[in-house]
Amino acid sequence: MSFIDGESRWQISLLPACVDDYVAADALVRIVDAFVTSLDLTELGFNRVVAAATGRPGFQPGDMLRLYIWGYLNQVRSSRHLERACVRDLEALWLMRRLAPDYRTIAAFRHDNPEAIVAASAAFVQFCREQGLVGGRIVAVDGTKMRAVASPKNIAGAERLARDIEHTEKEVAYYLDRLDIIDETVAQGSDDQPLHRETFATAIASLKRRKDRLVRRQQELEHREEKVLVFGEPEAKPMGYGRAPKMPSYNLQSVVDVESGLIVHHDVYNDANDSHMLYPVSVAAKKVLEVDQIQVLTDGGYSNAEEIARCEREGIAVAAPIKRGAMNSDHFRPAQFVYDSASDTIRCPAGETLRPSGLHTRNRAIRYRTPACANCSLKPRCTPGAQRTIHRLVDQGALDRMEARIYANPSLMTIRRCTVEHPFGTIKRMSGGGRFLTRGLRAVKAEAALSILAFNILHAVNAFGASAMMPS
Ligand code: SF4
Incomplete structure (x- = not known):
C-alpha cells in the first residue's frame, strides 16, 4: 500500500x-x-x-x-x-x-452604492420572471432577526445609564479615599506607596472617561424618542430571540415564491414587531410579480386583522393562523356566540341578542352587550361580572374569511413552513450565523440584498440548472 x-x-x-x-x-x-x-x-x-x-x-x-x-x-x-x-x-x-x-x-x-445593490438584487428576480421560473400565484412571508454590529452591552436606557453613572461615581470616590490614605501614609514616612498612587490615579482617570461617556449617552438619549438605545449602532434595536436576552438586531422580512422557492421581495426593518409588516411586504411582492391577485401564506405573528383587511382590498388573500387569547374554561367561549352579519348582532348561548354598544378604539373592536344578562339563568356560566361583553374586531370579517380559507385547504400552513423557513437557514449559514458586518439601516439593506441575491442565484442554479440561468 x-x-x-x-x-x-x-x-x-x-x-x-x-x-x-x-x-x-x-x-x-x-x-x-x-x-x-x-x-x-x-x-x-x-x-x-x-x-x-x-x-x-x-x-x-x-x-x-x-x-x-x-x-x-x-x-x-x-x-x-x-x-x-x-x-x-x-x-x-x-x-x-x-x-x-x-x-x-x-x-x-x-x-x-447601497440602493443600487438592492436594485441589482431585484433585477435577478426580474430576470427569473422573464425566464418563466417564478410562479407568482402563492407566496410565503416570514421574518428573521439578524444581529447588528453592536454588543448587547451597548443597549441602555435612562435607568441603566443613571445606575451606571452612580456606580462609577462611587468607584471614583473609593479611589480618591485610597489616595488620601496614601498621602497620610507617605507623610508618616512609608516608602512603598508611590507605586500604588500611580495605579490609583490611572484607575481614576479611566473611570472619569467612562463617566463622561455615560453622560454623553444620557444626553444623546434625551434627544431621542426611543426609551432604549443601542449606542454605536443607533438604528439597530434590541430584539428578542425566544427566551434569550435581547440583542441589537435588524428584522429581515422576505417573501418567497412557493412554486420556485426564490425570494421575490425582501426588506430590512428596525422594528421587531412583524404584525405591522404584512401589508407593506405583501403589496411590494405583488408589485414585483405584476399580478392582480395573490395568495400570501404566513405565520401567527402576522395575524393582524387590520393588515389582513387592507391586504384583501388590494387583492391579496392572506392565510395565517389566528392568534386567540387564553380561554377561561369556566365560562362560555367566544366561539359560542354567533355573529349575524345581516343584522350586525350576536346571539348568545341563552338565545339573547347582543347589540353594538360602543367602540373599543385601542383594539379597533366593537363591544356587543345585552340587558338580558341581568335576569339570565346561565349567567354563572357566562360571566363573573354584571354583564357579558363580547368584543368583535372591526375587521373581524377579514379574519373569518381567512379562517375559512385555511379550513378549506389545511395544507397551506405546511406549504408555508416548507417554503419560507429554509431560505433563512441558508442565508444565515452564508452570513456568519445571521450577522451583519456594516452599520446603519442603509448599509444593512445593501448587505441583506447581497445575501438574498447570493441565495437566489444558488437556489436557481440548483433548481433549474446553470444553463437556464445564463442570460441570452
Ligand atoms: S349572561 Fe348574558 S350573554 Fe351570557 S348567556 Fe346570559 S344573556 Fe347571554
Whole structure:
C-alpha cells in the first residue's frame, strides 16, 4: 500500500496557462459573471459607471459587484477577506481578471452604492420572471432577526445609564479615599506607596472617561424618542430571540415564491414587531410579480386583522393562523356566540341578542352587550361580572374569511413552513450565523440584498440548472 502523493512544487505549468481554464464550465462564478454583464449598471444607479476624464483610473463597478456577489456566495463577506481572495482564490482571480483592489476600495463600493445593490438584487428576480421560473400565484412571508454590529452591552436606557453613572461615581470616590490614605501614609514616612498612587490615579482617570461617556449617552438619549438605545449602532434595536436576552438586531422580512422557492421581495426593518409588516411586504411582492391577485401564506405573528383587511382590498388573500387569547374554561367561549352579519348582532348561548354598544378604539373592536344578562339563568356560566361583553374586531370579517380559507385547504400552513423557513437557514449559514458586518439601516439593506441575491442565484442554479440561468 502507498499513499496518494502530490506533485512536486517545482513542476512547471502547475496551473493551466489560460485564466479561463481555472474554473469549471458550469461553475457558479460564471453565472455571477454573466448576470452582472447583463445588467445596466447606470440604470440601476451605480456610481462611476463611466470613467472620469481625468485622474487615476478606478475599478469598474461591475467588477466590484461581481466580487461581492461571489463573496457572499462563498461566505467571504468582509472587505479584507475579499482583498485576500482576489490574489489567492482561483475563482476570484478568474472573476476579477487578476484585478486586486485593496480592502478600502472594496468596502467603499458597498458603502457608496447601497440602493443600487438592492436594485441589482431585484433585477435577478426580474430576470427569473422573464425566464418563466417564478410562479407568482402563492407566496410565503416570514421574518428573521439578524444581529447588528453592536454588543448587547451597548443597549441602555435612562435607568441603566443613571445606575451606571452612580456606580462609577462611587468607584471614583473609593479611589480618591485610597489616595488620601496614601498621602497620610507617605507623610508618616512609608516608602512603598508611590507605586500604588500611580495605579490609583490611572484607575481614576479611566473611570472619569467612562463617566463622561455615560453622560454623553444620557444626553444623546434625551434627544431621542426611543426609551432604549443601542449606542454605536443607533438604528439597530434590541430584539428578542425566544427566551434569550435581547440583542441589537435588524428584522429581515422576505417573501418567497412557493412554486420556485426564490425570494421575490425582501426588506430590512428596525422594528421587531412583524404584525405591522404584512401589508407593506405583501403589496411590494405583488408589485414585483405584476399580478392582480395573490395568495400570501404566513405565520401567527402576522395575524393582524387590520393588515389582513387592507391586504384583501388590494387583492391579496392572506392565510395565517389566528392568534386567540387564553380561554377561561369556566365560562362560555367566544366561539359560542354567533355573529349575524345581516343584522350586525350576536346571539348568545341563552338565545339573547347582543347589540353594538360602543367602540373599543385601542383594539379597533366593537363591544356587543345585552340587558338580558341581568335576569339570565346561565349567567354563572357566562360571566363573573354584571354583564357579558363580547368584543368583535372591526375587521373581524377579514379574519373569518381567512379562517375559512385555511379550513378549506389545511395544507397551506405546511406549504408555508416548507417554503419560507429554509431560505433563512441558508442565508444565515452564508452570513456568519445571521450577522451583519456594516452599520446603519442603509448599509444593512445593501448587505441583506447581497445575501438574498447570493441565495437566489444558488437556489436557481440548483433548481433549474446553470444553463437556464445564463442570460441570452
Ligand atoms: S349572561 Fe348574558 S350573554 Fe351570557 S348567556 Fe346570559 S344573556 Fe347571554
